[in-house]
Structure formats: C-alpha cells, structure tokens
Amino acid sequence: MTEFELIARYFSRPCPDDAVILAGGDDCAALRVPAGEALLVSTDVLVSDRHFPAATAPFDVGYKALAVNLSDLAAMGGTPLGVTLGLALPSVEPAWLHDFAKGFYTLAAKHQVCLVGGDTVKSPVLSLSITILGSALPAKMLKRSGAAVGDLIAVTGTVGDAGFGLRAVLSPSTIPAALRQHEINYLQERLNRPTPRVAWGQKLAQFAHAALDVSDGLLQDLTHILSASNVGADLILNDVPLSSAAQAWIAAEPSSALRPLSAGDDYELLFTLREEDWARIDFQATVIGRITAESGLRVRDAAGNIVPMPVAGFDHFAARAEL
Numbered sequence: 001m002t003e004f005e006l007i008a009r010y011f012s013r014p015c016p017d018d019a020v021i022l023a024g025g026d027d028c029a030a031l032r033v034p035a036g037e038a039l040l041v042s043t044d045v046l047v048s049d050r051h052f053p054a055a056t057a058p059f060d061v062g063y064k065a066l067a068v069n070l071s072d073l074a075a076m077g078g079t080p081l082g083v084t085l086g087l088a089l090p091s092v093e094p095a096w097l098h099d100f101a102k103g104f105y106t107l108a109a110k111h112q113v114c115l116v117g118g119d120t121v122k123s124p125v126l127s128l129s130i131t132i133l134g135s136a137l138p139a140k141m142l143k144r145s146g147a148a149v150g151d152l153i154a155v156t157g158t159v160g161d162a163g164f165g166l167r168a169v170l171s172p173s174t175i176p177a178a179l180r181q182h183e184i185n186y187l188q189e190r191l192n193r194p195t196p197r198v199a200w201g202q203k204l205a206q207f208a209h210a211a212l213d214v215s216d217g218l219l220q221d222l223t224h225i226l227s228a229s230n231v232g233a234d235l236i237l238n239d240v241p242l243s244s245a246a247q248a249w250i251a252a253e254p255s256s257a258l259r260p261l262s263a264g265d266d267y268e269l270l271f272t273l274r275e276e277d278w279a280r281i282d283f284q285a286t287v288i289g290r291i292t293a294e295s296g297l298r299v300r301d302a303a304g305n306i307v308p309m310p311v312a313g314f315d316h317f318a319a320r321a322e323l
C-alpha cells in the first residue's frame, strides 16, 4: 500500500466544518480563524512503549492521542478548528490502522473536530505526532499565570483513576482482590479513553483565573500554576475527588491513598477562581483548596494538619517518559 492509498483508505473523511477552507489535496490545509480570536496550537508526540503500553488496543491509541491533544485546548478554554496527524509506522497493518482510525474519528466526531492534514512515514518505532489547532478570544484565554491570593482551587471530575488503571494494566497481580471487575474496567477505561473537558474549559474561560489540564499528576501540575502565578496553596487531601473505583482500591490498599495526588494521565481541568464565582459552575467539579500568599504547596488533612508528602516521583507507575 502506498502512502496515498493508506491516507485515502483510512484518513480521508470530509470536513463539513465551517472553519475548514481546505483540507487534503493541496500543499497546506487552510482554516478560518474567527475574527478577533487568536490561533491556539498544541502538539503532542506519543511513542509506543514510552507513552502507552505497546499492547494498547489500536482503537484506544487513536482515541487517546486525540483526547490528550484536545485536553490541552480545553485547558485554554479554546474551540477546536482542526487537527493534524503524523504517523510513523514500522509496517502497514490494515487491521491496526482500521481500528486506530476508528478510535480517532470516534472522539473527533464527538467534538466536531476535523482531520485537516498530516503525514505518514515508515519508522522502526511506532510513534505519532498530533497537533490541535483552535481559537479563543485573547482576553478570555485560560492561562496558568492568573491565580490570585484567596482563589478557590478546584478540579473537574475525579483524579487518580488513570494511575490505578495503568497499574492494573502493567501489574495485574497487584490489583486488590476486593476490586470488582467493573471497577477495574472503569479505571482502565479512564486510562485509555480520557474525556477532554472542552465545553467545560470554554465555560471556565468566562470567569476562571488560571487553569491547566492534569497530565503529570495533581500536585505537580498545581505547582505549575503556583510558580506561574507567584503564589502558594493549601490543598485539603480529603476533599480531592475520587471515583468509587479508586475509593475501593484505596480501601483495600490504604498505602495507595496518596497515589491520586501524583498519578498522571487524568486530563481533568485544574483551575482557580474567585469564591463568588463558584455558583457559576454547572458541571462536575470539586473545591480542593485555596490559593495563599505564602509560597509553597501544603497538603492538609481535614483537621488542618500538614500531611507529609513522599518525595516527588515516588510512584514509579506515575513516572513519565518525557525527555
């Protein structure tokens, strides 16, 4: 199969979107950026066995690649305009490509985001590069640097699920016996098919002060907001939202109670806002702390006592393969 045949067979779906002027067939795609808005661009490179286990189902590889990329756009409060995909493949495996494309397009359809260009090459290692293009009003973009003293700190959804899901995939023998199969399935689904919070990010852009998506772990990502905003934070450990599956895991293995703070790959939005704006939140989100003038990040228990944290990176399942 030639490159052209491969693209024609698996990656040529029409772009009905108003934002797309040209996609495919020319040397560049052409996109229309709404008047007065800024173009937002974010690229992710994913390498097999480094960013996802090599045995990951191709549907999930395609789904998750787009999900993590869309999540970055969500974290800015942006609206997707289009996406490009670079695929480096050791060989052309029709069944793999079919399922990969199905996963990719399944999520693309949910967000009306169109594949507008890309490239395919032969490579010794399976890897992919994906670039989301989007737009937002410059004055409304959600940045990391806007957190203010007194802000509430909140997070969407639940955290820690993907970390437990990864452990279930990599070390199935360590799954607590008390965990039910549907709970294990849920955690793995959260790992393999994260939900980019695009619509929630757009709402937050109306009033939140700072935001990012949780990719490297709650504590580590929060420190990015703190240093960009030159503030500190108090985090209440017991207020960190956990799914019932994650709670079941921790109940069966209490030593894993801090894992949700350091595990990555959840792709929830972590944000700060004025207390009086909390009433404007009409989606799943939980207040987990407050921005302080005192620098540094303190995790506290329900009584307000500081909970000592293990050194960063203590959890090897959360270790990332970033350069």
Ligand SMILES: [Mg+2]
Pocket: 071, 072, 075, 212, 213, 215
């Ligand atoms: Mg991000």
